[in-house]
Amino acid sequence: MIIRHRPLHPIRSSEITPKSVFDNRRAILRAMGFGGMAMAMAPLLGAGLGNPAQAAWRPETGKALSGTVNPKYTAKALGVEPTAYDLVTTYNNFYELGTGKGDPHENAGFLKPTPWSIKVEGAVEKPGTYDIDDLIKAEDIEDRVYRFRCVEAWSMVIPWLGVPLSKVISRLKPTSKAKYVYFETLFDPNQMPGQNRQVLEWPYKEGLRMDEAMNPLSLLAVGLHGEVLPNQNGAPLRLVVPWKYGFKSIKSIVLIRFTEKQPPTSWNEANGREYGFYSNVNPNVSHPRWSQAAEKVIGQNNLFGLPIKQPTLMFNGYEEEVADLYAGMNLRTFY
């Protein structure tokens, strides 16, 4: 979306503690009995969300994670192959970890997704600070393959593991005043070195209208390609709204607020003429600086090694499931 920069820090992923060493440390701590401490604290954090004593479900970064396959959203149902793991995890937009496509992968080691808590506030009956293990229930995790379309006119197909946002919201019980839900990403320049520069007003913010949030397509992702979510993809918890441009899918969420008024969003705040609140994928409405009619398919090249382009679909192909949300709205005005 903006100019390219050099990676922000000299530390490479390879210099970060190897996973085997890390796993071993954890095993030693567990053997010493420290593992039980998290269990003892769970009831405090989980108060109000039922089954509070449930053990932490979340494996460490890079470990296998599975979910119930949702037959509506499989690669077969889409008729396309998922984008390779290496591309999904090395070609990223995550400005907190750098503005170049390779920076988030390079700087991923700064982010510490464990422990992680999420503050819930505003027009809601069950506000509080929840540990991720209490907010996301293992048995709710689904395996869903979604199309993903960035506003920069490229696309991927990503096999997510996540919980329908509607399930989490229903348990938190928003009041009748809640018309929108607003999200914020972590603000911590030590974990997110990109925040040392004011490329956006930090923290990153996004929001949805309540009916968009409650649409069954909206997902809170905790994994991809059968693994715990890699840091560069927004660990440990990020939004996925597949009928909207990628920037709506906010990463590394630490705050969920239910509001009466339409909340501010980062890209709209940065440039309201180019990025609206709705940001529905729409091949008929050009971005002021480029067409949105087609998209580069990441990972698919032609005989000359050039990226294949394909036509962009209305609502990114999810028209049947979401068009009703915008009945009567002029999609040129509400872009």
Ligand SMILES: Nc1nc2c(c(=O)[nH]1)N[C@H]1C(S)=C(S)[C@@H](COP(=O)(O)O)O[C@H]1N2
């Ligand atoms: N916090 C935060 N969330 C973010 C972004 C970001 O810079 N910071 N980039 C957005 C954009 S523009 C896109 S296209 C997607 C990219 O998600 P991916 O890297 O997992 O493919 O994340 C979105 N969420």
Ligand SMILES: [Mo]
């Ligand atoms: Mo994007």
